[in-house]
Amino acid sequence: MSKVNPPLRAAKPGEPADAGRRSFFSWMSLAWVSFTASMLAAGTATARFMFPNVLFEPPLTFRAGRPEELQVGIVDERFKDSNQVWLVREGGGIYALSTTCTHLGCTPNWLSAEQKFKCPCHGSGFYITGINFEGPAPRPLERFAISLADDGQLVIDKGRKFQQEKGQWELPGAYLEF
Amino acid sequence: MSQLKELLTSLSPTKLGEAIQKSQIYRSVFRVGVPVSDRKRMLVMLGNVFLHLHPVKVRKSGIRLRFTWCMGGITFFLFLVLTFTGLLLMFYYRPTIEYAYVDIIDLREQVPLGIMREIHRWGAHAMVISVWLHMVRVFMTGSYKPPREFNWGVGVILLVLTLLLSFTGYLLPWDQLAMWAITVGSNMARATPFAGYEGPGANLLTLGENIPLISSTSDARFALLGGTRVGEMALLRFYVLHCVGLPLVAGFLMAVHFWRIRRDGGISGPL
């Protein structure tokens, strides 16, 4: 035998019998909804805690000497250790290649005899332009924004990067005419 | 002379033992006493907080080595060894780029008993193998079938935690092995769909027109490393996870795991 709970208060004439319970439930659901919402908000805020605002890493912009110091067709490795950048000068100008393999972020080595960057981790190979041609790397090396400061020094801005597969190597800044 | 003899007999190990067992201190600590009778053997299992993980009586088939290989027990023991040796290592190790590597060298060359790090490292490797073998035995005996489905699930999470504990610990020596293993490993997080800035779908998430929501300073990898590269912050994060966060979660889940073994009717066996 099922027993129906009596309403919390007597129904007024003309009012549905379980109105008391229904309003009770709507208060309940409001409470639960706000409880859940506040929990979610607290969770999000705590997650945000894990993303620092200030980084103790080398600055993104750095000066890289005068363009005349670079030789045509030679990969300049002076800034590989300190700033993770290769400078390459070819006939028409200069570009700054990222030393981070687009596969999983190892640092490839420049093999001048074979004229390619070869990644030791999974064997990706890149031409001197940065274009990938072998191994698992899905896309070319990235280039960083390069410009000339007033004092004639090269300025590399690692905050702005250019990706070949998005057609960004054509944009101004990806390449310094020289 | 006879007095001396009396004194000597009262000092004999047997007598001494009896006296200790009669003392109030001993009886307050070990309620049951030496488990020499079956009754006392049962009482000791019930009365001791560590032993009461076990039931008082067990089916013979369930404790045979041929059935369990003792692999779960070995895994748990290794976890205890790692907790203990890890705690000792923490007295000497400082998780900063400046000190981490030298502290590890000192642990071998300057600190007494220079094999503490070895025990910790080899124990960790052994635990990974034993937890795999434990899973194999649970599978091969069909012990995940009802009513033990949930405990299998708890076990899978424990397996993942074991691997994560090993992985976070791998960075701490701060040598080439550590640095590059973690670089390659954490770079995979970069490729997380939607949550990593080189994951599929990430460039669909933008604020307004053109501001990417997921960039190299706001994606899953960044949260893991606390920076855009494996550096000071990453070392600290891995240290905290390795020494506090993950062991706590694993310990908690092991308690659930053991509790459920008993709730599910003990080690499995044919019906």
Next chain:
Amino acid sequence: METIKDIINTLTAPEILITLATILLFVSAKYRHVFYTNTVALVLFPAMFVFMAISMFDEDFYLIVTKPDNVPIVGMLFLIPFFTWFSMREAVRNDRRTDSGTPLIEKEETADKVLTWPDLVYTELIAIVLLTVLLVGWSILIPAPLEESANPAATPNPSKAPWYFLGLQEMLVYFDPWLAGVVFPGLIIVGLMAIPYIDTNPKGNGYYTFKERSWEIMTFLFGFLILWVLLVILGTFLRGPNWNFFGPYEYWDTHKLEALVNVDLSDYFWVRLLGMGRPDNILIRESVGFLVVLGYFLIPPMVLARTIFKRFYENLGPARYHIMVFLLLCMASLPIKMVLRWLFNLKYIIGIPEFFFNI
């Protein structure tokens, strides 16, 4: 001697090694009454031991096997086959008992209940003592590895993940990081947790048996032994500089050249088959790939439900059945992609690097 070494070097190439191991796994299960017996073990394990011992005279083999961090894998090389063999032997014994109507080994003992103290507690104590001795001995003999201090500018060659993740790293040869490093590990965890809910076979609960659950056991063993443990071993011992393959007796030459030029499916279809250029529109270019992937996940479940998986479909109901087949297809995609790579140098089935979406 040199010819034997050369033969072994050739046989351990990934494509041959994985194929041979798979064949061995299935053949040994088929002839389990012969294979999983004491006689075979008494020949096999000492033979493995002698093989290792003799190989130690080879310089290249010695170098790779005695790396401190590789020692546990040498242990695993014996432990995992041993316990696989052992559980299969128990299963064969139990199956024989079922056939002849005698009760199972476990059943004979279930009626007896023994006191935990001393029976279990002392077993545990002995295990603890032995393990401690082993661990301390190991630690005294072999110092933990420590290389040069970390240097973010110089990547060692090769640079490997911790050994238990080398299976994943090996997967990276065949899949992009978002699949090999994120999606597949996630699916492995979910798939493992799903096992008790997908496998509704009530038999074989709490005792060793092969006959009553041969399908489940073979699926699990294939996944664990071949797709996980074997890949770990391969990654540890046989992958050298540039993640190239090196036989166990081969010198790790940094300059070993291997053609790694791989071709996308879109290339095969538009350029080689139709003899035109690849279309500019991404969706058209990759349409073949999308069809292949969609077809892979949609057609087999329907076909299988009517044919060999008919019983599963009826027993599990549509929801569980489709989850099971989906997980199985994901698992099968790794060996399939491997074979495609070995035979056709196939790189991507769908290749959209613009959106990091490569399969």
